[in-house]
Amino acid sequence: AVSRTLILVKPDGVRRGLSGEVLRRIEAKGYELVAVELKNADDALLAAHYAEHEGKPFYAPLVDFMKSGPVLAIVAQGQNVIPGFRSLAGTTDPTTAAPGTIRGDLGRDWGLKVQQNLVHGSDSDESAAREIALWFPTL
Numbered sequence: 001a002v003s004r005t006l007i008l009v010k011p012d013g014v015r016r017g018l019s020g021e022v023l024r025r026i027e028a029k030g031y032e033l034v035a036v037e038l039k040n041a042d043d044a045l046l047a048a049h050y051a052e053h054e055g056k057p058f059y060a061p062l063v064d065f066m067k068s069g070p071v072l073a074i075v076a077q078g079q080n081v082i083p084g085f086r087s088l089a090g091t092t093d094p095t096t097a098a099p100g101t102i103r104g105d106l107g108r109d110w111g112l113k114v115q116q117n118l119v120h121g122s123d124s125d126e127s128a129a130r131e132i133a134l135w136f137p138t139l
């Protein structure tokens with residue numbers, strides 16, 4: 001069935017001018033854009049979005065990083081879009097993410113406490129439903 005996923009261009013990606021490049025790769029793959037909005041995330045939104053990471057050593061730096069500038073929030077749609085976008089994004093660590101992926105082509109280690117890895121993509125149907133409701137409550 002056609003599904004939807006929540007994609008974020010994180011503040012590092014927006015700052016580096018890569019929002020268009022990420023949108024281009026989503027569209028070039030053949031997924032449909034359902035919603036796109038530049039947002040300044042607050043603590044409540046990020047606490048809900050990253051609830052599963054609360055208590056981990058990178059949690060506070062992660063929330064600070066995600067508040068360091070605007071985030072481009074995207075809902076994309078298509079057959080198998082959830083694993084499909086995660087494949088486009090590449091693995092979490094940009095140093096070793098495969099070339100050809102967003103993180104592998106465009107990301108690197110900047111020596112910071114949090115991995116600045118350009119994008120987020122929902123990891124399951126349940127996460128996608130939860131995250132879309134958080135970032136786009138009117139959808």
Ligand code: CMP
Nearest residue numbers: 058062092113114115116117119120121
């Ligand atoms: P993402 O998978 O979108 O959501 C959790 C984020 O936390 C992840 O991207 C990285 O930005 C960051 N992260 C995950 N693991 C680590 C880690 N071991 N050290 C620093 N940052 C991390």
